[in-house]
Amino acid sequence: MAERPDNTAAISKIRASRAQYADIDALAAGVLSGNRLSLSQSITLVESQQIQHQEEAAALMRLILPHAGGSLRIGISGVPGAGKSTFIEALGSYLTGNGKKVAVLAVDPSSETGKGSILGDKTRMVNLSADPNAFVRPSPSSGTLGGVARKTREAIFLCEAAGFNAVLIETVGVGQSETAVHSMTDFFILIALAGAGDELQGIKRGIMELADLVLINKADGENIPRAKSARQDASRALHFFPALPSGWTPQAALCSSIDRTGISEAWGTVIQFESQVRASGWFDENRKRQLKWWLKESISAELIHLLFNDSNVKNTLIQVEEKVKKMEISVSEAAGLLIRLFRGK
Amino acid sequence: MAERPDNTAAISKIRASRAQYADIDALAAGVLSGNRLSLSQSITLVESQQIQHQEEAAALMRLILPHAGGSLRIGISGVPGAGKSTFIEALGSYLTGNGKKVAVLAVDPSSETGKGSILGDKTRMVNLSADPNAFVRPSPSSGTLGGVARKTREAIFLCEAAGFNAVLIETVGVGQSETAVHSMTDFFILIALAGAGDELQGIKRGIMELADLVLINKADGENIPRAKSARQDASRALHFFPALPSGWTPQAALCSSIDRTGISEAWGTVIQFESQVRASGWFDENRKRQLKWWLKESISAELIHLLFNDSNVKNTLIQVEEKVKKMEISVSEAAGLLIRLFRGK
Numbered sequence: 001m002a003e004r005p006d007n008t009a010a011i012s013k014i015r016a017s018r019a020q021y022a023d024i025d026a027l028a029a030g031v032l033s034g035n036r037l038s039l040s041q042s043i044t045l046v047e048s049q050q051i052q053h054q055e056e057a058a059a060l061m062r063l064i065l066p067h068a069g070g071s072l073r074i075g076i077s078g079v080p081g082a083g084k085s086t087f088i089e090a091l092g093s094y095l096t097g098n099g100k101k102v103a104v105l106a107v108d109p110s111s112e113t114g115k116g117s118i119l120g121d122k123t124r125m126v127n128l129s130a131d132p133n134a135f136v137r138p139s140p141s142s143g144t145l146g147g148v149a150r151k152t153r154e155a156i157f158l159c160e161a162a163g164f165n166a167v168l169i170e171t172v173g174v175g176q177s178e179t180a181v182h183s184m185t186d187f188f189i190l191i192a193l194a195g196a197g198d199e200l201q202g203i204k205r206g207i208m209e210l211a212d213l214v215l216i217n218k219a220d221g222e223n224i225p226r227a228k229s230a231r232q233d234a235s236r237a238l239h240f241f242p243a244l245p246s247g248w249t250p251q252a253a254l255c256s257s258i259d260r261t262g263i264s265e266a267w268g269t270v271i272q273f274e275s276q277v278r279a280s281g282w283f284d285e286n287r288k289r290q291l292k293w294w295l296k297e298s299i300s301a302e303l304i305h306l307l308f309n310d311s312n313v314k315n316t317l318i319q320v321e322e323k324v325k326k327m328e329i330s331v332s333e334a335a336g337l338l339i340r341l342f343r344g345k
Numbered sequence: 346m347a348e349r350p351d352n353t354a355a356i357s358k359i360r361a362s363r364a365q366y367a368d369i370d371a372l373a374a375g376v377l378s379g380n381r382l383s384l385s386q387s388i389t390l391v392e393s394q395q396i397q398h399q400e401e402a403a404a405l406m407r408l409i410l411p412h413a414g415g416s417l418r419i420g421i422s423g424v425p426g427a428g429k430s431t432f433i434e435a436l437g438s439y440l441t442g443n444g445k446k447v448a449v450l451a452v453d454p455s456s457e458t459g460k461g462s463i464l465g466d467k468t469r470m471v472n473l474s475a476d477p478n479a480f481v482r483p484s485p486s487s488g489t490l491g492g493v494a495r496k497t498r499e500a501i502f503l504c505e506a507a508g509f510n511a512v513l514i515e516t517v518g519v520g521q522s523e524t525a526v527h528s529m530t531d532f533f534i535l536i537a538l539a540g541a542g543d544e545l546q547g548i549k550r551g552i553m554e555l556a557d558l559v560l561i562n563k564a565d566g567e568n569i570p571r572a573k574s575a576r577q578d579a580s581r582a583l584h585f586f587p588a589l590p591s592g593w594t595p596q597a598a599l600c601s602s603i604d605r606t607g608i609s610e611a612w613g614t615v616i617q618f619e620s621q622v623r624a625s626g627w628f629d630e631n632r633k634r635q636l637k638w639w640l641k642e643s644i645s646a647e648l649i650h651l652l653f654n655d656s657n658v659k660n661t662l663i664q665v666e667e668k669v670k671k672m673e674i675s676v677s678e679a680a681g682l683l684i685r686l687f688r689g690k
Contacts (some may be wrong), residue, residue, distance in 0.1 A: 039509055068672060146351040157675075200585075206551060233585075240545075240582050288670045295669050296649075298629075298680035303648050304641075306684075324640050325633045327413060330406040332495055332503075335643035 070158035078191030219254035413502035502679030539575035564599035
């Protein structure tokens with residue numbers, strides 16, 4: 001007979017975590033009063049994979065949601081090396097210096113594969129992390145893009161309920177994470193650089209057209225002429241894309257996170273955008289659209305997750321996929337087969 | 346007691362259709378021998394929504410698939426008015442004139458809503474339709490994009506099994522249909538026009554970067570200088586996008602479907618592409634990727650379709666969606682609720 005596994009550690013961990021989250025009402029009250037520890041614990045709760053925690057997280061979100069929505073949500077993207085972290089530090093400090101409360105979150109579905117994560121190393125935002133009016137949260141360390149995105153959306157709501165006026169959501173600039181971040185923010189900033197010549201550099205396919213503002217970073221010292229030329233390049237490219245549904249005309253501008261130039265101007269552009277789209281009704285309309293879109297996305301992601309983690313499906317999938325690639329069975333037939341397996345029919 | 350409904354008409358219709366498709370082996374043999382009537386009937390069968398037909402279609406596709414794959418699949422997109430139909434007629438006639446067999450299909454998920462359909466009016470391709478080496482098939486007249494895309498993919502395989510060397514797949518240029526067509530073709534042509542000035546006109550967001558070839562159409566008569574300028578515009582824009590995974594450098598060129606200029610050059614570009622990507626291995630790799638992608642897409646689309654057509658879900662959805670928009674419940678909770686309803690758990 002096999003030895004009974006020793007679950008003591010697991011049980012005490014569960015007990016501890018249950019004790020920690022036992023009083024969801026108290027946790028919600030802490031968030032609403034702006035308590036940073038409560039906010040941290042709440043985000044940890046929504047990030048947890050444990051069933052028990054997920055139920056508690058749902059109860060927490062029910063209490064929080066009526067108090068969410070009060071921030072400007074800013075997506076910030078750019079390839080690694082574009083200087084996103086230093087820009088966020090500069091923008092964040094500018095905002096807290098002007099009496100705002102700033103939260104910084106991240107969507108980084110790649111971090112589980114060890115391909116590099118963002119915000120994991122808090123020392124990269126050493127000033128902002130120490131700022132009492134800023135809240136810097138590392139990226140959830142694992143999960144699919146859908147899972148990470150869900151957690152980040154709920155973290156936004158929690159930050160808003162805790163009284164933060166601006167939520168900056170960084171994306172690592174790989175994979176599909178920009179689309180996810182674009183779909184949960186009001187305004188999308190793309191950080192770019194002048195290349196070795198004077199052209200724009202490091203723009204991923206399909207990202208340029210998500211941008212409400214393209215910022216040519218590192219426009220300092222002898223870099224300035226090249227940055228100006230890259231800005232013209234960006235303006236031309238933005239002009240080339242069809243109109244945005246918001247009615248906003250995307251801008252291209254310069255900034256230097258080191259010289260701290262262009263930071264207040266960038267925020268001025270955000271505020272100009274906000275006043276325009278609040279007046280037009282797009283601001284509210286867009287947030288409703290985003291929620292509806294996320295509902296469908298969440299259902300889809302969750303169902304797909306359930307299917308591909310179903311033991312019957314798992315046992316058959318690779319075999320079926322090979323047959324499809326060899327054109328031995330059609331995609332439709334293979335899909336039907338796997339769905340019937342999943343549904344037990 | 347309610348009167349028993351009179352099913353005579355329905356039954357005789359089913360009997361007639363069963364008789365029509367009774368011998369799937371014979372139908373497959375007809376397709377493989379290049380019989381146009383068998384090809385037409387086979388496409389009608391895969392387009393049918395009836396369960397009985399779907400089973401027969403699956404049986405047919407099993408016989409057909411080993412003989413599919415032998416064509417170049419060309420996606421052709423462009424906004425309404427860009428001249429897609431006349432271009433397809435010109436290209437198709439050029440190809441049949443060079444001994445090729447050409448099939449023309451369409452993906453037009455919007456046609457169900459009456460927003461205008463493509464290929465529905467065959468007279469638009471009057472020469473090609475009458476060409477014994479061409480096969481012009483109107484778009485399936487109803488269904489979601491996923492459904493229409495599936496039918497079109499299976500129609501491609503049927504055309505290939507019937508010996509067609511080139512399959513041209515037109516998309517109406519609205520909605521998401523370009524992505525679908527891009528994902529089922531080897532080469533993607535975007536038809537554009539010079540605008541009122543000399544700029545490119547009628548390019549939808551996100552489509553430009555799918556293109557392997559941008560053709561500035563209607564480059565004839567006094568239009569030529571403006572078309573040349575628009576071509577430079579397109580070249581610059583294509584240059585701006587990052588490299589394609591195929592390793593191919595997208596081209597921009599002129600053509601006139603009326604003067605029949607630029608048509609053979611366009612096909613030359615397709616052939617140049619083909620030889621490059623066959624040598625690199627991308628051609629086969631891409632087709633395998635597409636099949637794997639479509640398997641996942643099909644599973645996702647079918648599951649979502651089943652969920653949103655589930656009577657329990659339907660009864661609750663609008664109510665839940667309103668609560669989500671009003672931030673009364675979270676997206677996660679709403680998604681979980683609807684999935685549990687769907688799964689009966």
